[in-house]
Amino acid sequence: MSSDSSSGTEQKIVEAAKKVFLEKGFDGARMQHIADEAGINKASLHYYYRSKERLFDKIFADAFMEFLPKIGRIMNSNIDFFDKIKAIVEHYINILSHNPHLPVFVLYELNRRPEKLLEMLKTTGVEPQQLKIIIDREVAAGRIFEIDFVNLIVNILSLCIFPFVGKPIIKGFIMQND
Amino acid sequence: MSSDSSSGTEQKIVEAAKKVFLEKGFDGARMQHIADEAGINKASLHYYYRSKERLFDKIFADAFMEFLPKIGRIMNSNIDFFDKIKAIVEHYINILSHNPHLPVFVLYELNRRPEKLLEMLKTTGVEPQQLKIIIDREVAAGRIFEIDFVNLIVNILSLCIFPFVGKPIIKGFIMQND
DNA sequence: GTCTATATGCAGATAGAC
DNA sequence: GTCTATCTGCATATAGAC
Structure with missing residues (x-):
């Protein structure tokens, strides 16, 4: 429906990742759990953020800025x-x-x-x-x-x-x- | 040197486990790391405490009591x-x-x-x-x-x-x- | 009681069809 | 861009010799 670069999917990923990482921490979080929470496939996570580490870095920076x-x-x-x-x-x-x-x-x-x-x-x-x-x-x-x-x-x-x-x-x- | 039930080994394990768990948390801690820190073999950990979970429970209870x-x-x-x-x-x-x-x-x-x-x-x-x-x-x-x-x-x-x-x-x- | 070697399961990551 | 299927490595846990 658009050529918008930040699709709804990416938004869902960020929200889901924030929720899971804040509850479980980096070591306790599971990519599968984040995918489920976002209602998408696990592989898509790696499509948007190449690794768990990179995804976490984004969430952590956001959290720190709020803090x-x-x-x-x-x-x-x-x-x-x-x-x-x-x-x-x-x-x-x-x-x-x-x-x-x-x-x-x-x-x-x-x-x-x-x-x-x-x-x-x-x-x-x-x-x-x-x-x-x-x-x-x-x-x-x-x-x-x-x-x-x-x-x-x-x-x-x-x-x-x-x-x-x-x-x-x-x-x-x-x-x-x- | 004695029939003491809490041998030196167990003491070493508890100290090592406390150090590692407190630094890394449950999910981040590694049994191998704890074994290294205690200067013993990984298998011995399971001999004294049957699982990571049980070892952690002991450490956590101690920590909570101090807290x-x-x-x-x-x-x-x-x-x-x-x-x-x-x-x-x-x-x-x-x-x-x-x-x-x-x-x-x-x-x-x-x-x-x-x-x-x-x-x-x-x-x-x-x-x-x-x-x-x-x-x-x-x-x-x-x-x-x-x-x-x-x-x-x-x-x-x-x-x-x-x-x-x-x-x-x-x-x-x-x-x-x- | 302490070791080496090994079994088992799982999580992160990739390949490749659609 | 999104999926299924698969590879890979690693961590817990066990078997069994000493």
């Missing part, structure tokens, strides 16, 4: 400092609510191949130095307590992300929903 | 409330410093088989209800701000654990050590 990237853009915007933090927090709550497996997946796979981190950070365009400048300015102006900027970032990430990462444990602890 | 269990015991002790929190925090900092892979491993594998959580919690003897009672008492006495006890626990765990889980990312962010 980290917006921080830089929010921090560089002109809104109030506390609104920035609020925006970051809401950003994470939102994404992770729809994608509970995302953080464990990213962190786990990043352990497998730490060397990929640097290239990922470049792709996302995050500029850590600017965060430090912004936070130092707020501290100097007395608007927030003095705190090492690394601590602040780590704490924010901790409080946002871990509740989702640890959800199964927390649920087991409390024996109820949410 | 969660002491909280209950600390909370039930008679020391001051804030000292309890301090004890828990120090407990984690200590364990995770020596075992950085532990949290990702536990969380990741728990995703693979959520059904194992309940039996794990029973084994560790953690009693969530008691935490709530203790915290509610502190709130009523005005010694701490009113806070839902689930929030408090989750926050503490977040701030203790995530910095280790996210270490590779944080390192990449800051481009320096620790």
Whole structure:
């Protein structure tokens, strides 16, 4: 029906692969499973992405971009400092609510191949130095307590992300929903 | 040198298996790798633990017990409330410093088989209800701000654990050590 | 209890018809 | 571009000598 280069099939593959890889990880995922999920043949996977490795790389890059990237853009915007933090927090709550497996997946796979981190950070365009400048300015102006900027970032990430990462444990602890 | 049922070999196997499983996860681990690490033959692994699955179960149970269990015991002790929190925090900092892979491993594998959580919690003897009672008492006495006890626990765990889980990312962010 | 050699099954990848 | 059939290698697991 069209000469469109990104056919519906490729879209289906990406969605299916994302689902399976995020649930099972690279080693646990099966090409057959991804094919079934996408409703196509296993051989077609290799037609579009020559290997499992290549398919995974695409999914992982996507996942990583969802996991980290917006921080830089929010921090560089002109809104109030506390609104920035609020925006970051809401950003994470939102994404992770729809994608509970995302953080464990990213962190786990990043352990497998730490060397990929640097290239990922470049792709996302995050500029850590600017965060430090912004936070130092707020501290100097007395608007927030003095705190090492690394601590602040780590704490924010901790409080946002871990509740989702640890959800199964927390649920087991409390024996109820949410 | 003895009729001791847990020979040196079994000890070597457990240590090697722990190392490999924590680094690679169940799917990524190779029995050959574990055997090499222990300095024994692959067949001996099956002699002691009949399958990869059984060996893994042992390692996972151990890891889980290191990850969660002491909280209950600390909370039930008679020391001051804030000292309890301090004890828990120090407990984690200590364990995770020596075992950085532990949290990702536990969380990741728990995703693979959520059904194992309940039996794990029973084994560790953690009693969530008691935490709530203790915290509610502190709130009523005005010694701490009113806070839902689930929030408090989750926050503490977040701030203790995530910095280790996210270490590779944080390192990449800051481009320096620790 | 520990080894070598081997059986078995499965997953990633390719060949080739349509 | 999509399928069926097949090749290939590898990982778990077992058999059996020592």
